[in-house]
Each structure stands twice: as structure tokens, then as C-alpha cells.
Amino acid sequence: MADSHRPPPTLDPTSRHWAFAAGAASLVPMLLQLPGTLGGTIAACATAVAALAWRQPAHGLIRLLLAVSLVGTVLVLTRFSFGRDTGCALLAAMLAIKPSETATLRDARSLVGFALFAPFATFLLDQGPLSLALGLVATLISLGALQRFADVEAGDAHAVPLRQRLPAIGRLLAMGVPLTLAAFWLFPRMATPLWGVPERALARPGLSDTMTPGEWVDLMNDDTPALRARFFGATPRQEEMYWRGPVLWHFDGRSWTQPRWFRNLPVADTEPADTRWDYEVEIEPTDRRQLVALDLPLAAPQGTRLSIDHGLWAERPQTSLGRWRMQSAAPRRYEPRLPQTLRQVALELPAGYNPRTLALARQWRLEAGANDGAIVQRALTWIRAEFAYTLDTPLPGRHAVDEFLFDYQQGFCEHFSSAFVVLMRGAGVPARVVTGYAGGYRNPYGDYWLVRRSDAHAWAEVWLPERGWVRVDPTAAVAPERIYDTLADRAPGAGLFGAAGGMTPLLNVTDWLRRGWNDFVLGFNATRQQDLLKPLGLERLGTRGLIALFGMTAGLALLWMLWLSTRGPPETDPVLRAWHRLNRRYRRVGLGREPYETADDWVHRVANDRPDLTADLAELSLRFSNWRYAGPRTGRTASRERQELVRALQAHRPRPPGERT
CATH class of the missing domain: 1.10.1220 (Arc Repressor Mutant)
Known part of the structure; x- marks a missing residue:
């Protein structure tokens, strides 16, 4: 009964540091995936809490204030939007303040166990190799911390240096890796997950079906990958690489959008040119449905569809990496007969906006007559002569197009494409805005093209008689180096x-x-899984066959785990290892210690058979018993005594019977 009231083991400084290190290592991969301000705030709070609780836990009131303030900060920074980002941020926030209540060994175990949720939750935001590597580091440190706690409870913490804990940690990993690999490679792949993954509360950077001139600055400064493309056969020139995304028709005086009902209309007729591009595109996740393809895609790959304006849309939001095989070709003629309904939409302009632009457009129409091509060329000549490219633009007013064309006359692709389309519509030329990416960079190591988010671009399409929709890039007219670097x-x-x-x-x-x-x-999908099994002679293995194969492999993995478990963990105490080696040497001369014998009983038995060995073995046995059972000792003196005892145990070798000294 007295044991039930015994206080929990106290937390020594070294164990506290191990627990804090495990928490910090688990927190890092998640913070790297959160927005900068949010991740920085949580990181600063975690640093302050660790400094405050480095020697002892914080007061209860301080912990309460920390929890309330940090949770409130997370909700404000995520704009009270609930999703994966908010959930992961709240998990990170709780982990950041968890060390403030770590007082006992049980608290330390709780901290490490809670910390292990963080690297796994990171995979909800990113599945890249960096996240995996950092998660693996966090797991190793956490296992080391748990091993340290076990040694403290066993009273052996002083005798087990860090380098001797590594084999035990490796043993734990070796138990789980085979089953993990079996689940990854052999478990049947499904087209959709068994449960829904919550949407991200904070949108990832990328293209959307809305464009407001001036709001792409952050996107155009983002050098993270947007897509990678590998061509089979001929490769287009860099200036031909226009990666078509959402096509925008509606203008409200400020923003361009695409009417959603356009996505359900049949695809417009096109007459492709003879040259066709065969390629595979790998698109990074954006949590949106819109995709991009080389202008113009000839058909929609499986799982996608084309809208009337050849915008490519996926059937579901792209929460993970997507890969599609496509063919594209530049159009010789693109919708040469424009339906009246679409013509009206392509000429619509909101009333009460940009009067100077509309006046100039009407004047050009009177001077050009019915020649739409002349109006297009006149606009490009004007832009080429008097406009400049810059990302540093003033905030637009009500008449944003007027201000751009007649006042500051400088901007980037959003300004040029938006103003150009408004000018064309004002002159009676059907026009629309196309968003996507332009160009790319060829990686010589993999022979593929990398397109980054900073390559985001917007251009215009005008409808001309007999030719249909024609691409016009006003930004390239004033700054071709921006498009064709x-x-x-x-x-x-x-x-x-x-x-x-x-x-x-x-x-x-x-x-x-x-x-x-x-x-x-x-x-790694279902097709790749089938290809993996072909060398084994399993050409087509259905779901039941995969489950059976996985079951057999998992059974072997469990037997492997059982075998490792029954062998027992490797000995970490150097003194005990040396003692066991001494026993094996005595066993070779027929005097090994029996499992039921104490060290003293063993010495007495050896003395009866081999008196010449008694003195040395008795001394070693006494020193070993004192070291093993006299209580923990620390410091340099204890370390020196341990080394001397290990050397003495290793040096003593029993002589075979009859051998002279």
C-alpha cells in the first residue's frame, strides 16, 4: 500500500533536455509548412516557453494565459477559417506550450508522445522528402528520449552513454520498417481515400479563376515549382510554351472572373496545326480544380475535362501531386464561327468605368472601319512605344484601366492583359483574358522543364474573322525579356x-x-503497383490477390518483429557486456556460470575445481557486484572506475586445465 502513495519519479535535467529536444524536432517540420507569420509566431512562443521551463515548470496561471493568447492568435491569423492549416497550427501551438507543464517523468513521456503527432500531421500539408527527413529525425530523437526515460526508471541512466542507445533505437526501427514497406508497396491502391481530407483553411499559392490587376505580386515573386513537363519527341521552343489555365470572360470594373456555367458548354471547334507536342505534365497540388496544359490541349486526359474555352479542369480538388499524359498543338483556326451569345459576353463592359479608354476605342473603330486586325496592331504599337514593365505599381482607383493607359503607363502582365482586353471590347473586338504560365527552365540533369509560380502570366485572346481566337500578348510587346528570358x-x-x-x-x-x-x-499508383509485381510473374493481380499478398508479407513482417522481440534488446552497459564475455570465456574451459548462480556461488564452484583461478575471479566478481548493485554513481571518478573495470574484465582469461602459467 505504501507504494501506491509514492510520488512519481522526478525529472532530471538531462531527461528534461531530451524531452524538450524531441518536442522541438517534432515541431520544426510542421512550422515549415505553415505561413511565415503564423509559423514564426508559434516558433517564438515555443522558444520563450522552453526558456521559461528549462529548469522547472511554469506557474498554472502563466500556462493558462499562454494557451488562451496563442490559440487566439492562431485563429486570428487564420481568419477563423477551419481546415487542415488551422488544425495543424493549433496542434503546433499546443505542442509549443506543452513543455511549460513538464515536471515529472510521466509528464516528459506525455510530451514526447504528444510531440509525435506533429510530424505525422505535417504530411497533411506536405509529402515532400524534406518533411519525411525531418519527421524521421524527430522520430529518432523521440525514441532516444523514451529510451532515456526507461533507463532512468531502471536506475541505469548513468551507465548508458548516447552512442550505446543508438543500437536499441535502430532495433525498434528495424521492427517496424518491413511492415511499413509492405503496407506502402502492396496494399491495394484506391482512386479516392476512404475518408475525406478536410480542405485547407489557407489557400496555397497558385492560379485561380479570378484575376484582379495588382494582386499577383506575391505569386510572381514565388520561385517554388508549379509544374514539371517532360516531352516525348519534339520539344517546343521556349517562346512557344504558353501553359493555358483559366480563361476569364467577365469584368466588373475591378476583377476578371469566369462564369461557372461556361465549364459545362461543349468544347469549341479547333483546327490544330500539323506540329503536335506529346508530353507528360506533373502539377504540384493547389487544392483547386483548375489545371494547366500547353496551349492548346487536343483532348482531356482521364479524370479531367475541357471547358468551352479549352480550360482544363479536374474532377476533384488537387490535394496531391497530379500527373497527366497530354497532347497539344497550336491552333490554325480556333472557333472561326463565334456564337452570338459568346460574342455578347466577349464584348461586355460594366457601365460607368474607364470613360477615356472607351472614348479612345470608339475613335479607333471609326478610323479603322471594319478592320479588327488594324485595331489590334495599333494597340500593340502604342504599348511598345510608350509603356514600361514593372512590379512596382500604385494602387488602382475606380477607373483602373484609364489610370494605367493614360497616367502611369507601367505595370506587369495583369495590367497589360486587362487593359488590352477592355480596349479591344470598347472598340467592338471580342476579347478575353487567359491566365496561366509562360516559358520554363530546362533542367539538364533530368531533361525536363520546370515551370515555377513566378512564371505566372496573363495574356489576351481576340476574335478575328476567319481565324477565330488569336493569342495576343501585350506584355511581350513591351518586355519580351520578361516572357522569353x-x-x-x-x-x-x-x-x-x-x-x-x-x-x-x-x-x-x-x-x-x-x-x-x-x-x-x-x-506510386495502382498502375505502378502492377508494374512492380510483373518481375515476380504477377501480370494482373486483382484487389483480392493484392490483399492476400499483403497479408502474407505482413505476416512475415510480424514474425520478424516477434523474433527480434524474443531475442531481447542488446546490452548497453559496457561493464555488463564485459562480464558476459568473461562468462563465455570460462564456459569454453568448462567453468561457465549457470543462469541460477550468483556471482559468489560461481566463484565458490570455480574454487573447488580450479583453485588457481579463484583469486582473480573473486576480485573481479567483487568489483562487478559493487559496481552493479551498490547504487548509481556519476562524475569523472565513476567513469574512470567503469573503464578500469571493463579493461580488467576483458584482460582476464582463464587457462585451460594443465596449462602452465
Whole structure:
């Protein structure tokens, strides 16, 4: 009964540091996936809490204030939007303040157990190799912390240095890895998950079906990958790489949008040119349905569909990496007969906006007569002569197009395409805005093209008699270098180390490795699973066959775990290992210690058979018993005594019977 009232084991400083290290390592991968302000706030709070609780837990009132303030901050920064980001941020916030209540060994175990949720929750936001590597590091540190706690409870913490804990940690990993690999490679792949994954509360950067001039600045400064493309056969020139995304028709005076009912209309007729591009595109997740394809896609791949304006849309939001095989060709003629309904939509302008632009457009129409092509060329000549490209633009007013065309006359692709389409519509030329990406960078290591979010671009399409829709890029008229940069200028890292791009080879290799990760891990689907089994003679294995194969493999993995468990963990105490080796040496001369014998009983038995060995063995036995059972000792003196005892145990070797000294 007295044991039931015994206080829980206290937390020594080393164990506290192990617990804090496990919590920090688990928190890092999640913070890297949260928005900068949110992740930085949680990281600062975690640092402050760790400093406050480094020696002892914080007061209860302080913990309450920390929890309330941090949760409130997370909700404000996520704009009270509930989804994956908010849930992961709240988990990170709770983990950040968890060390403030760590007082006992049980609290430390609770902290480590709670911390392990963080790296696994990170995979809801990102499945990249960096997240996996950081999650693995966090798992190893957490296992080391739990091993330390077990040693503290057993009274052996002083005798087990860090390097001797690594085999035990490796043993735990070896138990679980075979079953994990079996589940990944052999468990039947399904087209959709068994349960729904909540939407992200905070949108990922990327294209949307809305464009407001001036709001792409952050996107155009984002060098993270948007897509990768690999061509089979001929490759288009860089200036031909227009990656078509959402097509925008409706203008309210400020923003461009696409009427949703357009997506259900049949695809417009096109007459493709003779040259066709066969390629595979790998698109990073955006949590949206819109995709991009080389202008113009000839058909929609499985799981997608084309809208009337050849915008490509997926059947469900793209929450993970997507890969599609496509064919595209530039159009020789694109919808040469424009239905009256679409013509009206392509000429609509809101009333009460941009009077100077409309007046100029009407004047051009009177001067050009019925020649729509002349109006287009006149606008491009004007833009080429008097306009400049810049990302530093003033905030637009009510008449944003008037201000751009007649006042500051500088901007980037959103301004040029929006103003150009408004000007064309004012002159009676049907026009629309097309968004997507332009150009790309060829990675020489993988022979594929990398398109980054900073390559986001918007251009215009005008409808001309007999030709139909024709691409017109007013931004290229004033700043072609922005659209068709040299490969050196667009190489990753070139902006940091000059045009030569001192970091370019390293970043090329990094992205090539990331593409390999996408191919072999994130892109592992049902087809790849069947290909994996072909060398085994299993050409077509159905779901039942896969389940049976997985069951057999999982059974073997469980037997492996059982075998490792029955063998027992490797001995970590160097003194005990040396003692066991001494026993094995005595066993070779027929005097090994029996499992039921104490050290003293063993010495007495050896003395009866071999008196010549008694003195040395008795001394070693006494020193071993004192070290093992006299209580924990720490410090340099204890370390020196342990080393001397280990050397003495290793040096003593019993002589065979009859051998002279």
C-alpha cells in the first residue's frame, strides 16, 4: 500500500533536455509548412516557453494565459477559417506550450508522445522528402528520449552513454520498417481515400479563376515549382510554351472572373496545326480544380475535362501531386464561327468605368472601319512605344484601366492583359483574358522543364474573322525579356549569384531529386503497383490477390518483429557486456556460470575445481557486484572506475586445465 502513495519519479535535467529536444524536432517540420507569420509566431512562443521551463515548470496561471493568447492568435491569423492549416497550427501551438507543464517523468513521456503527432500531421500539408527527413529525425530523437526515460526508471541512466542507445533505437526501427514497406508497396491502391481530407483553411499559392490587376505580386515573386513537363519527341521552343489555365470572360470594373456555367458548354471547334507536342505534365497540388496544359490541349486526359474555352479542369480538388499524359498543338483556326451569345459576353463592359479608354476605342473603330486586325496592331504599337514593365505599381482607383493607359503607363502582365482586353471590347473586338504560365527552365540533369509560380502570366485572346481566337500578348510587346528570358537568367539561383548562377547546379540536382521523389513515392499508383509485381510473374493481380499478398508479407513482417522481440534488446552497459564475455570465456574451459548462480556461488564452484583461478575471479566478481548493485554513481571518478573495470574484465582469461602459467 505504501507504494501506491509514492510520488512519481522526478525529472532530471538531462531527461528534461531530451524531452524538450524531441518536442522541438517534432515541431520544426510542421512550422515549415505553415505561413511565415503564423509559423514564426508559434516558433517564438515555443522558444520563450522552453526558456521559461528549462529548469522547472511554469506557474498554472502563466500556462493558462499562454494557451488562451496563442490559440487566439492562431485563429486570428487564420481568419477563423477551419481546415487542415488551422488544425495543424493549433496542434503546433499546443505542442509549443506543452513543455511549460513538464515536471515529472510521466509528464516528459506525455510530451514526447504528444510531440509525435506533429510530424505525422505535417504530411497533411506536405509529402515532400524534406518533411519525411525531418519527421524521421524527430522520430529518432523521440525514441532516444523514451529510451532515456526507461533507463532512468531502471536506475541505469548513468551507465548508458548516447552512442550505446543508438543500437536499441535502430532495433525498434528495424521492427517496424518491413511492415511499413509492405503496407506502402502492396496494399491495394484506391482512386479516392476512404475518408475525406478536410480542405485547407489557407489557400496555397497558385492560379485561380479570378484575376484582379495588382494582386499577383506575391505569386510572381514565388520561385517554388508549379509544374514539371517532360516531352516525348519534339520539344517546343521556349517562346512557344504558353501553359493555358483559366480563361476569364467577365469584368466588373475591378476583377476578371469566369462564369461557372461556361465549364459545362461543349468544347469549341479547333483546327490544330500539323506540329503536335506529346508530353507528360506533373502539377504540384493547389487544392483547386483548375489545371494547366500547353496551349492548346487536343483532348482531356482521364479524370479531367475541357471547358468551352479549352480550360482544363479536374474532377476533384488537387490535394496531391497530379500527373497527366497530354497532347497539344497550336491552333490554325480556333472557333472561326463565334456564337452570338459568346460574342455578347466577349464584348461586355460594366457601365460607368474607364470613360477615356472607351472614348479612345470608339475613335479607333471609326478610323479603322471594319478592320479588327488594324485595331489590334495599333494597340500593340502604342504599348511598345510608350509603356514600361514593372512590379512596382500604385494602387488602382475606380477607373483602373484609364489610370494605367493614360497616367502611369507601367505595370506587369495583369495590367497589360486587362487593359488590352477592355480596349479591344470598347472598340467592338471580342476579347478575353487567359491566365496561366509562360516559358520554363530546362533542367539538364533530368531533361525536363520546370515551370515555377513566378512564371505566372496573363495574356489576351481576340476574335478575328476567319481565324477565330488569336493569342495576343501585350506584355511581350513591351518586355519580351520578361516572357522569353535567357536560360541563364531563369536558372534557379541566378538571382542570388549573378547571371552565371553559382548555385544553379546544386538547385538543379535538388529539384531533380524532388522530381524523383514525386515519381517513385508520391506518384506510386495502382498502375505502378502492377508494374512492380510483373518481375515476380504477377501480370494482373486483382484487389483480392493484392490483399492476400499483403497479408502474407505482413505476416512475415510480424514474425520478424516477434523474433527480434524474443531475442531481447542488446546490452548497453559496457561493464555488463564485459562480464558476459568473461562468462563465455570460462564456459569454453568448462567453468561457465549457470543462469541460477550468483556471482559468489560461481566463484565458490570455480574454487573447488580450479583453485588457481579463484583469486582473480573473486576480485573481479567483487568489483562487478559493487559496481552493479551498490547504487548509481556519476562524475569523472565513476567513469574512470567503469573503464578500469571493463579493461580488467576483458584482460582476464582463464587457462585451460594443465596449462602452465
